[in-house]
Amino acid sequence: MTKRKIGIDFDDVAVDTFPAFLAFCNERYNEQFRVEEFTSFRYDGVWKITKEQGRERFIAFDNSEAKRNICPMLGAQKAIKGLAIIHELHIITARPVEIAEGTREMIDRHFPKMFKDVHFCSSDNGAILxxxxxxxxxxxxxxxxxxxxxxxxxxxxxxxxxxxxFDRTWNRSEETHDLITRVHSWDEIFKILSRP
Ligand SMILES: [Mg+2]
Known part of the structure; x- marks a missing residue:
């Protein structure tokens, strides 16, 4: 088996962030939305808020105890542990660097020693970063x-x-692309990436 470098997004791929985030928002802002209603990635579609307000909501969530409710995706720990033996795994996240410390803690807690590195790619990170x-x-x-x-x-x-x-309600309208393969579970990902 050839060892390959694999990039893995953090939120809603390694961990199931959105349901925990939505539950926090429903309570904090007195709303009653369901995950299934989010059929696009645009915050203004369901929440009717700006991107900046969406970012503020996420920071509020990250500053709250509710972020402890973020769980690994079903099967992710087992699959990632197995894949870390075969390949070199990198978290590539759009989270801002200002929440890097808490993010690294969560990665260490759920996926100890499984990732070679964590890369923060948010546009909030300033021109240099x-x-x-x-x-x-x-x-x-x-x-x-x-x-x-x-x-x-x-x-x-x-x-x-x-x-x-990774199949989620907000990416189902995505058009097909030769280099994009839709997957539905970590079991499926493990099977694909552990094939010789
Ligand atoms: Mg994501």
Whole structure:
């Protein structure tokens, strides 16, 4: 088996962030939305808020105890542990560096010693630190990236990076692309990436 570098998005791929985030928002802002209603990645679609307000909500969530409710995706710990033996795994996340410490803690807690490195790619990280995910994927030289954000997946694929698109309600309208393969579980990902 050839050892490959694999990029793995953190939120909603390694861990199931959105349900915990939505539960926090429903309570904090007195709303009653369901995960299934989020059929696009745009915050303004369901929540009717701006991108900046969406970011503020996420920071509020990250500053709260509710972030402790973020669980690993079903089967992720087992699959990632197995894949870490075969390949070199990198977290490539759009989280801002200002929440890097808490993010690293969560990674250490759920996925101890499984990742070679963690890369923060948010546009909030300033001109020097900002490195869009497709650029990060190219620079780290990943053979493949696992992602749930439909636009990010397409931009990576357009740069020649093969993507496993983790099936979520907000990426189901994504058009097909030669380099994008939709996957539905970590079991499936493990099978694909452990094939000789
Ligand atoms: Mg994600």
């Amino acid at each position: 900002h490195r869009p995910k497709p650029m990060a994927c190219k620079e780290i030289d990943v053979a493949l990236h696992i992602e749930d954000h439909p636009e990010t997946a397409r931009r990576c694929a357009d740069k020649g990076v093969p993507v496993l698109l």
